[in-house]
Amino acid sequence: xxxxxxxxxxxxxxxxxxxxxxxxxxxxxxxxxxxxxxxxxxxxxxxxxxxxxxxxxxxxxxxxxxxxxxxxxxxxxxxxxxxxxxxxxxxxxxxxxxxxxxxxxxxxxxxxxxxxxxxxxxxxxxxxxxxxxxxxxxxxxxxxxxxxxxxxxxxxxxxxxxxxxxxxxxxxxxxxxxxxxxxxxxxxxxxxxxxxxxxxxxxxxxxxxxxxxxxxxxxxxxxxxxxxxxxxxxxxxxxxxxxxxx
Numbered sequence: 056x057x058x059x060x061x062x063x064x065x066x067x068x069x070x071x072x073x074x075x076x077x078x079x080x081x082x083x084x085x086x087x088x089x090x091x092x093x094x095x096x097x098x099x100x101x102x103x104x105x106x107x108x109x110x111x112x113x114x115x116x117x118x119x120x121x122x123x124x125x126x127x128x129x130x131x132x133x134x135x136x137x138x139x140x141x142x143x144x145x146x147x148x149x150x151x152x153x154x155x156x157x158x159x160x161x162x163x164x165x166x167x168x169x170x171x172x173x174x175x176x177x178x179x180x181x182x183x184x185x186x187x188x189x190x191x192x193x194x195x196x197x198x199x200x201x202x203x204x205x206x207x208x209x210x211x212x213x214x215x216x217x218x219x220x221x222x223x224x225x226x227x228x229x230x231x232x233x234x235x236x237x238x239x240x241x242x243x244x245x246x247x248x249x250x251x252x253x254x255x256x257x258x259x260x261x262x263x264x265x266x267x268x269x270x271x272x273x274x275x276x277x278x279x280x281x282x283x284x285x286x287x288x289x290x291x292x293x294x295x296x297x298x299x300x301x
Contacts, residue, residue, distance in 0.1 A: 106158030114145040117162045120234035121145075124227055127240065128274040128296050131289045132181065144178050163231030166268055172300025175270065184295030187275050188212070194271040194299040199226065201241075201257045201273055208248055214293040217277035219285060220246040224257045224274075230267030237263040271299040 118141050122129075129137075151165035151174070165171055179185045190210035192203040201224040211220055225240035241259045262269065277293045278285035288294075 109158045110149060110160055111146070114142060114149055114162060116234060117145050117231055118142050120236065121229060124229055124236035124238065125272065125296075127225065127238065128223060128272045131276065131287045132294050132296070133289065134181070136182075137180070140178075144175070148174055161231065163268075166231060166300075172268075175298055175300040178298065180296040180298065181294055183290070184212075184275070184292045187273060187295045187297055192273075194224075194273070196269075196271070196301055199259045199262070201259075201271070202254070203256070204254045206253055206255065208250060211246065211275075212292065213248060214277055214288060214291065216279050217288055217293060218248060218280040219278045221276045221278060222246065222257060222273065223276075224259060225272055226259050226262055227270045227272055228263040228265050228267045229270060230265065233266075235265060236267070237265045239263045269301040271301070273297050273299070 118138065122138070122141065145162050148165040148171055149160050149162045151168045151170055152160040152162075153168075155161060155164060166175070188203065188206065188210050189212060190203065190205040190207070192201070194201050201222075213220065222244045223240065225238050227236060227238045229236045239259055239261055241257050244255070244257055259271075273296070275295045277288045279288055
C-alpha cells in the first residue's frame with residue numbers, strides 16, 4: 056500500500072493497481088489478494104481465518120443460549136455491552152482448551168480445566184455493581200447455600216430512593232456441547248432498611264437435573280415502595296449479578 060503523489064488523483068483500477076481514498080488520503084495498492092468469500096473458504100493463506108471463524112461461531116452459539124439461561128437472573132436489567140462482554144469471556148475460556156486442534160477448541164473443554172470456573176467467577180456481569188455487597192459472601196457448594204457474613208444495611212449499599220433489597224439465588228446447569236440448560240431457584244429474600252441481622256443464608260433445594268457444568272448465580276435488586284407496590288430500580292448500582300463456578 057502506498058500514497059498517491061501528484062496534482063491529479065485517480066480512483067479505480069488501472070494496470071492491476073487499485074487507486075482509492077483511505078481516511079481521506081489518496082492511496083494505491085496492487086489489485087487482488089483481498090479477503091473475498093472464496094479466498095477465505097479455499098486459500099491456504101486463510102487457514103487461520105477459517106479456524107478463528109469456526110471457533111467464533113461455536114462461542115457465539117454458547118453465548119446465545121447462556122444468556123437465555125441467565126434470563127431469570129437478568130430480568131429487568133438492560134446493558135447493551137453484555138453480549139460482547141460474554142463473547143469475550145467464552146472466547147477466553149475456549150482458549151484454555153489445550154487438547155483440541157486450532158479451529159476445534161471448545162468452551163466446555165476449556166471450562167473443565169482448573170482455571171475455567173475461576174475465569175467465569177471473575178467475570179463482572181454488572182459493571183455498575185461489580186460486587187453484590189461490601190461484606191463477606193460466597194456460595195457453599197457442599198451445603199448448596201449462599202452465605203453472607205458481617206452484613207449491615209450500609210454493606211448492602213442501598214441506592215438513593217430504594218426501600219427494599221431483593222436477593223435471588225439459584226443453581227444453573229449448562230451443557231456447553233448441546234447448549235441445553237436447567238436451573239433450580241430458591242425463594243427470593245427481601246430485606247428492608249431496618250434489617251439488623253449480621254449474617255444470613257439462602258439455601259437452594261437440590262441441584263438441577265441434566266448434564267453439564269454447575270454455576271451458582273446470585274442477584275440483588277432494589278425496589279422503591281409506591282403505595283402498595285414495589286417498583287424495580289434497575290439503573291446504575293441498583294442491580295447486581297454474580298456467578299460462582301463449581
